[in-house]
Amino acid sequence: DAGVTQSPTHLIKTRGQHVTLRCSPISGHKSVSWYQQVLGQGPQFIFQYYEKEERGRGNFPDRFSARQFPNYSSELNVNALLLGDSALYLCASSLGTGLGETQYFGPGTRLLVL
């Protein structure tokens, strides 16, 4: 079975631009979460979606938004890019949203903002 897939794998943008990152969860998984991992740090939670509804939001500005589609895939959008948005963006899927649910992570999208 395919794992969590993310596209693109790498992306270079300039300040002020907009970016869309995509994630396809494991088949049967209805929950998708997004994390930002800056170099040398652990991942930080951005959003969680379950059944197309936002279930959680981390401490990120409104420039960050996301959505989940009927097939449970998800997009993360970032507007007005800043240099500090350069990071590895990780998507994770799980069956549901219960405590202790194992999260399966994709390989990530590495974003560089120049």
Place this chain on the structure above:
Amino acid sequence: SQQGEEDPQALSIQEGENATMNCSYKTSINNLQWYRQNSGRGLVHLILIRSNEREKHSGRLRVTLDTSKKSSSLLITASRAADTASYFCATEDQGGSEKLVFGKGTKLTVNP
């Protein structure tokens, strides 16, 4: 913000030796999980320990949890070069916020 700290930040050992990594956290938790990350790519779930558990084993992994000290340790026995990776602890809080809060990680190098 990060939940806590892993200690040490970096660890270098020889193949066959044991590796111990520690994690401290700040809030009351429902469970604590350990993840491995190779070369800045995706994370792999290793083991989960619930707040009412004190020790858990999985293969060569042993995890302990001390909720009174808000700390956990991960022991990898008989390490292999393939264990070279960064290891992160992550917590889920009792409030059920349904998000993982990660530490900064320990970078483990196992030399052949």
